[in-house]
Amino acid sequence: MRRFATRTLLALPGNSCHGRVGRPPRDGVANTKRFLSEKNCVTVGVSEPTSAPDEEPRFLEMVKMNFEKAAKHTDLTPGLIKQIMACNSVLRISFPIERDDGTIEVIRSYRAQHSHHRSPCKGGIRYAEAVDLQEVEALASLMTFKCAVVNVPFGGAKGGIAIDPKKYSLRELEKITRRYTVELNKHGFIGPGIDVPAPDMGTGAREMGWIVDTYRTLFGQSDVNAWACVTGKPLSMGGIEGRTEATGLGIVYVTRAFLAKKAECDRFGITPGIEGKTVIMQGFGNVGFYAAKFFVQCCGCKITGVAEYNSAVYNSQGLDVESLKKYQLENGTLLGFPGAERELAADKAHEMIEEECDILVPAAMERSIHVGNAHKIKAKLICEGANGPTTIAAEEILERNGIAILPDILTNSGGVTVSYFEWLKNLAHVGFGKLTRRWEEKGKQGFLETLNAAGVDTSAVNDVMRKGATEKDLVYSGLEDTICTGLDEVVDTANAKKVSYRTAAFVNAFDKMQGTYKNSGFTI
Numbered sequence: 001m002r003r004f005a006t007r008t009l010l011a012l013p014g015n016s017c018h019g020r021v022g023r024p025p026r027d028g029v030a031n032t033k034r035f036l037s038e039k040n041c042v043t044v045g046v047s048e049p050t051s052a053p054d055e056e057p058r059f060l061e062m063v064k065m066n067f068e069k070a071a072k073h074t075d076l077t078p079g080l081i082k083q084i085m086a087c088n089s090v091l092r093i094s095f096p097i098e099r100d101d102g103t104i105e106v107i108r109s110y111r112a113q114h115s116h117h118r119s120p121c122k123g124g125i126r127y128a129e130a131v132d133l134q135e136v137e138a139l140a141s142l143m144t145f146k147c148a149v150v151n152v153p154f155g156g157a158k159g160g161i162a163i164d165p166k167k168y169s170l171r172e173l174e175k176i177t178r179r180y181t182v183e184l185n186k187h188g189f190i191g192p193g194i195d196v197p198a199p200d201m202g203t204g205a206r207e208m209g210w211i212v213d214t215y216r217t218l219f220g221q222s223d224v225n226a227w228a229c230v231t232g233k234p235l236s237m238g239g240i241e242g243r244t245e246a247t248g249l250g251i252v253y254v255t256r257a258f259l260a261k262k263a264e265c266d267r268f269g270i271t272p273g274i275e276g277k278t279v280i281m282q283g284f285g286n287v288g289f290y291a292a293k294f295f296v297q298c299c300g301c302k303i304t305g306v307a308e309y310n311s312a313v314y315n316s317q318g319l320d321v322e323s324l325k326k327y328q329l330e331n332g333t334l335l336g337f338p339g340a341e342r343e344l345a346a347d348k349a350h351e352m353i354e355e356e357c358d359i360l361v362p363a364a365m366e367r368s369i370h371v372g373n374a375h376k377i378k379a380k381l382i383c384e385g386a387n388g389p390t391t392i393a394a395e396e397i398l399e400r401n402g403i404a405i406l407p408d409i410l411t412n413s414g415g416v417t418v419s420y421f422e423w424l425k426n427l428a429h430v431g432f433g434k435l436t437r438r439w440e441e442k443g444k445q446g447f448l449e450t451l452n453a454a455g456v457d458t459s460a461v462n463d464v465m466r467k468g469a470t471e472k473d474l475v476y477s478g479l480e481d482t483i484c485t486g487l488d489e490v491v492d493t494a495n496a497k498k499v500s501y502r503t504a505a506f507v508n509a510f511d512k513m514q515g516t517y518k519n520s521g522f523t524i
Contacts, residue, residue, distance in 0.1 A: 056391045059366050060138035065392050067141075070506030073497050076514060084513055087137045088155075089113040093183045097175050099168075108162040109180050111189045114140035115155040117516045120193050122147065122416060123157035124200025124232075125180075125207070127173075131160035142387055143416065146409040148509035150486035152420045157195050159184075165202045177207050181214040190215060192228035192427070198419045199232040204286075205239065208232045228426035231419035240422035240432075242475035243415075247385070248290025248363075249476070250414020250483045255359060255383045256299055257484040258406060264491060268404040270358070270380045278318075280305035280357040280379065283364030284328060287385045287412070291361055292321045301359070306334060307352035309364070313340035314355065353377065362389035369394045377403060384408040399500065407502035409509070410486055417482045421475055432474045440468030 057065065064085070071081050091111040096104050110133050113121045123143040136158045144156025161180060165173055184190040190197065190211075199208055211230045220226025233239040242249075256274045259265060265272040279301050281288045288306070295301040302318035311334040313319065320339050327337045335343050344352060353360055353369070354376040362368050363385025369377065374394035382398065383406045384390065390398070390405060398405060425431060444466055448458045469477070486505075494504035 056367065056370055056393060058134065059388050060134045062367075062388055062392055063138045063141055066502060066506060070499075070503045070510065073499055073503060073507050074510050074514075076510055080514060080517065083517070084115070084510060085141070087112055087114045087140060088116050089189075090133065090137065091184070091187050091189050092133060093180070093187075095179050095183060097172065097179065099172055107176055107179075109160065109183070110136045110162075111157065111159040111184060111195070112136040112140040113155065113157045113189065113195060115144040115513070117144075117513055117520070118147070118153045118155050120154060120191070121157035121195040122152075122154035122198065122231075122419065123159065124198045124415075125159040125161070125203055126200035127161050127163055127165045127202030127207075129162055129164045131162045136160050139387060142409055144513075145506060145509040146413045147416060148512045149409050149490065149505050150413045150417060150482050151512070152413070152416055152482070154196075154416070154420065157197075158200075159189075159197055160200075173207070174210055177210040178214045181211045182218065185215065185219050190229055192223070192225040192423075196228065196419075196423060197230050198415065201285075205232055205234045205244070208239075209234050209237050212237055224429075225427055228423050231422040232415075233422070238422070238426050240418065240425055240475060241470070241472035242479070243418045243422055244286070245290040245294070246418035246475075246479060247287045247412050247415040248292075249294050250417065250479055251287070251291045251361060251363075251383055251385050251411050252294040252298060253414070253480045254406060254411050254483050254487050255295075255381070257487050258381070258383075258404075258491075261491065264404070268380060268402055270404065275300040277301045277358040278304045278356075279359045279361060280307070280353060280355055282307045282353050282360070282362045282368060282389075283386065284308050284325070284334070285363070288361070288363040289321070289325050291363060291385060295359075296321055304357055305352045305355050307344070307349050307364075308334055310346045310349065311335045312344040312349040312352035313337050314343070314352065315339060315341045317341075353379075359383060361385045364389070367391050369398075371397070374398055375401070377401075379403060382406065383411050385412055387412065395500070395502070405501060406487075407490075407505050410483070410490055410501070410505050413483060413486065414479055417479050418475055421478060432471045433469050434471075437468035437470065441466065444468075 067085055093109045094106055096106050099105055110131065123140055139158035140156045142156065143158055147154045147156060161176060163176065168176070181190065189195050197211065199205065208230050212227060212233055215229045216226045220229065227238040232243055259270065259272060259274045262272045279292070279295050281292050281303060284306050292303045292306065296303060303321055304316055304318060305314045306312065306319060306324060313334045323339060324334065324337055328334055335345065353362065354373065356378045358380050360377065360379035360382045362382065365386055366388035368386065369390045371391060371393040374397035377398060381404045382390070387408050389408065395405060448461060451458050489508050490501055490504045493508055494501050497504065497507065
């Protein structure tokens with residue numbers, strides 16, 4: 001049975017104040033500024049209202065604005081529009097931990113399940129001081145639409161703990177993660193068929209390992225599928241090859257596929273083909289690093305610029321991505337990297353995205369391209385790696401300047417796609433390729449022997465071509481097929497309705513969700 005009621009759960013009593021959230025503007029720089037003249041905020045628990053950079057709408061309002069814009073291009077009824085936009089279930093938790101020095105600290109955490117039209121819900125858990133209820137609701141809704149765009153059968157969810165993980169010891173982080181898992185289960189917000197978390201900003205395979213161990217130990221003794229309660233796990237705990245690099249690799253796949261579409265490239269004055277293109281990365285964490293790595297290795301691109309929050313480096317001939325990452329890990333900064341022609345300190349690092357390049361990949365935080373810098377962007381194509389990196393007003397400026405934008409709900413869906421594969425692997429209790437690899441190798445060998453017998457020289461066939469597909473091979477293949485199929489559908493809708501790629505992606509998501517609702521019906 002699917003649940004469509006909206007509920008808000010407060011694990012512990014506490015003061016909460018919900019400020020008035022005004023109706024967001026439809027679009028436009030002028031409307032954005034008018035919207036911002038009102039004092040719109042949502043304050044939850046002890047969090048404080050935050051002011052957006054350049055006085056633009058907050059992230060949740062951006063999602064609503066994009067939603068409303070796309071809804072006008074569908075045949076959705078008003079009631080269904082409200083249902084699709086509503087966040088079905090929200091959990092806010094406060095719990096205490098004893099720190100290593102003996103002091104008691106109260107930890108604030110959240111989990112939002114945006115949609116139950118497909119199950120389970122799926123979405124990451126982030127550890128960041130700025131996490132609040134509004135942010136996780138917005139990210140959960142994006143996850144719903146992201147899954148629908150690339151035909152991954154999940155509802156959207158997102159979670160977060162309001163801490164800076166760098167300020168806690170390993171022991172403290174483990175205590176926080178395990179207690180958070182207990183609270184999620186207590187309120188029905190985790191389980192292989194209910195809600196399946198994954199890594200996000202500030203978390204990784206280590207935290208996912210703690211979560212699955214806690215869940216299995218306390219709640220999953222009689223559940224053979226307990227390993228599937230979370231994805232992004234270490235390989236030794238049911239993880240999958242290719243999950244770590246999935247989001248970055250997906251960005252590369254979708255960019256390469258787009259640049260192979262001559263008609264689309266001609267619309268924006270882009271030379272078709274990806275080889276030799278120059279790329280600037282904003283953000284050099286997991287997503288940014290792997291995207292940069294595969295742009296070079298798989299596509300023959302040059303990474304001319306990389307920007308981080310505290311530094312940026314540039315080389316017109318291309319940066320050595322592997323060496324740059326090693327340098328960053330050792331020094332905590334990009335400044336001083338010997339392969340750079342020039343560098344920018346923390347106060348100027350954000351200006352790197354304004355340099356000349358073919359492809360710009362904003363893979364850091366939301367709203368990094370805004371009304372204050374959009375007119376300075378010189379890239380021909382923006383492929384969004386982060387969630388919501390381009391504001392509404394900025395997108396209008398970029399569109400007027402003829403810059404193509406591939407939207408986040410398509411481009412960074414690689415992570416959830418491979419998480420889906422990991423979830424399937426855990427439910428099947430067998431790795432991809434385990435039953436077929438040797439059979440494929442024997443088939444190839446038999447084919448080559450037949451060719452040799454017929455006098456055909458097969459000496460040029462290398463060992464890699466003779467091997468059967470490994471788990472990583474199949475994951476990469478499935479990821480490319482999934483995300484490129486999503487791209488094809490988005491481009492077709494954009495051309496048919498004469499809308500942007502972002503609007504087209506939302507329209508496709510709505511149409512697919514509408515089909516699910518109509519076929520399943522509504523529960524009483």
